[in-house]
Amino acid sequence: MxxxxxxxxxxxxxxxxxxxxxxxxxxxxxxxxxxxxxxxxxxxxxxxxxxxxxxxxxxxxxxxxxxxxxxxxxxxxxxxxxxxxxxxxxxxxxxxxxxxxxxxxxxxxxxxxxxxxxxxxxxxPLTAITAWEILFDSFALTEGSGAGETLLIIGGAGGVGSILIQLAKVLTGLTVIATASRPETVEWVKKMGADHVINHRESLPEQVAALGLHPKYIAGLTGSDEHFPALVEVAKPRGHIALIDDPEELNILPAKLKALSISWEFMFxxxxxxxxxxxxxxxxxxxxxxxxxxxxxxxxxxxxxxxxxxxxxxxxxxxxxxxxxxxxxxxxx
Known part of the structure; x- marks a missing residue:
C-alpha cells in the first residue's frame, strides 16, 4: 500500500x-x-x-x-x-x-x-475527543450543568478551541470567554459561539476583570509557559485549570492559595x-x-x-x- x-x-x-x-x-x-x-x-x-x-x-x-x-x-x-x-x-x-x-x-x-x-x-475526532474529555472528565461537568460559571479558553481559534467552544455552549450552561489575537480569529471564535473574546497577547487579568467574570474553569490550549501565572490570577478559588501543551517548566505552587486543581488532558x-x-x-x-x-x-x-x-x-x-x-x-x- x-x-x-x-x-x-x-x-x-x-x-x-x-x-x-x-x-x-x-x-x-x-x-x-x-x-x-x-x-x-x-x-x-x-x-x-x-x-x-x-x-x-x-x-x-x-x-x-x-x-x-x-x-x-x-x-x-x-x-x-x-x-x-x-x-x-x-x-x-x-x-x-x-x-x-x-x-x-x-x-x-x-x-x-x-x-x-x-x-x-x-x-x-482528535479535537472533539480532547475537548470532550476536558469538559466532562477533567472538569467533571455533566451535560446541562455549569450555569452561572465561566470557562476561559486560551487559544480559541485552533482545532481544539473551535470545538470546545461549541461543546460548552451546546451541552453546558457555561459562559465562554475565548482568546484570539487577529481580526480573522476573533471573527472565527465568535462564529463558534464564544460569549466574549479577549486577546491573549494583552493582559489577561485586566481583560477578564473588565468583563466582571471569574472563570471557574480554564482550558490552557497553548502558551502555558507564558500564560500560567495569569491563569492562576484570574481563576476562581477552587477552580480547575486543564492544560494540553508541553511547558518546559511549570510552577504550580502559586495555585495552592486558591486550592486550584491542575490537570493535563492527553486524549491518547x-x-x-x-x-x-x-x-x-x-x-x-x-x-x-x-x-x-x-x-x-x-x-x-x-x-x-x-x-x-x-x-x-x-x-x-x-x-x-x-x-x-x-x-x-x-x-x-
Missing part, C-alpha cells in the same frame, strides 16, 4: 522531511478494524513527532485523525462490519493514518457523520494504557457525529489541502508550524 512517513527528524524545509513509500498492508488484531482511509487531517502532534521523535529503522507513518470504510474486522469485533463508514483519532503507539489502509481498535472508533464527506469528517491515554473505559471514546465520537448531523455543531474544517502525498503533507506541516491555522486542515486519501 502507499504511505507517507519520515526517516529522520528535522525541519519541514528539508527536501525529504516526508517521503512517499510502499508499505505492507496491516493485518487487524482481534479487536481491530482494517480501514480503507479516505480522509485525514493534520494536528500539532504530527509536527512535534516529525521534528523530534526518531523514527527507527523503517519510515514512521504519521497521522492520527482519519475517516474511511471498514474493509475487514478482527475475530472479536462486535460493533462494526465490513462497509461501515467510520472516523477516529488513532493510537499514539501504532502506525499513523497517512496510508491507504490502517488498523485501529474498534473501541476508539465512531460512526462517520453522514452529513460530512470523508475528509471533512476526519477534521474532528485511554488507548495507550488500554484503560477499562477505553470505549468511552467510541461513545463520545458517536455523540459528536449525532450533533454534527443534527446541525447543533458546526464543522471546524477551514481548508482541504488536496490529496495525501509527501509534497502535500509537507505543505500541511509547514502551515501547521506557522501557528496561524484556524480550525482544522484536512486532506483526501
Amino acid at each position: 502507499r504511505a507517507v512517513g519520515y526517516t529522520k527528524t528535522g525541519p519541514v524545509t528539508a527536501a525529504d522531511a516526508l517521503i512517499d513509500f510502499e508499505a505492507d498492508a496491516p493485518t487487524p488484531g482481534p479487536r481491530d478494524l482494517l480501514v480503507a482511509v479516505k480522509g485525514v487531517s493534520v494536528n500539532p502532534v504530527d509536527v512535534k513527532l516529525r521534528a523530534g521523535m526518531e523514527p527507527g529503522d523503517a519510515p514512521k507513518v504519521l497521522g492520527f485523525d482519519a475517516a474511511g470504510v471498514v474493509q475487514a474486522v478482527g475475530a472479536d469485533v462486535t460493533g462494526y462490519k465490513v462497509g461501515d463508514e467510520v472516523f477516529y483519532a488513532g493510537d499514539f503507539t501504532r502506525p499513523g493514518t497517512n496510508s491507504e489502509l490502517h488498523v485501529v481498535d474498534e473501541r476508539i472508533v465512531g460512526r462517520k457523520p453522514a452529513s460530512l464527506g470523508f475528509a471533512e469528517a476526519a477534521g474532528h 491515554t485511554r488507548s495507550m494504557f488500554q484503560t477499562e473505559d477505553m470505549d468511552a471514546q467510541r461513545d463520545l465520537l458517536n455523540r459528536v457525529a449525532d450533533l454534527l448531523d443534527a446541525g447543533k455543531l458546526q464543522s471546524t474544517v477551514t481548508a482541504n489541502l488536496g490529496k495525501v502525498s509527501a509534497q502535500s503533507l509537507i505543505e500541511a506541516h509547514r502551515i501547521q508550524e506557522s501557528g496561524r491555522v484556524i480550525g482544522k486542515n484536512v486532506l483526501d486519501v
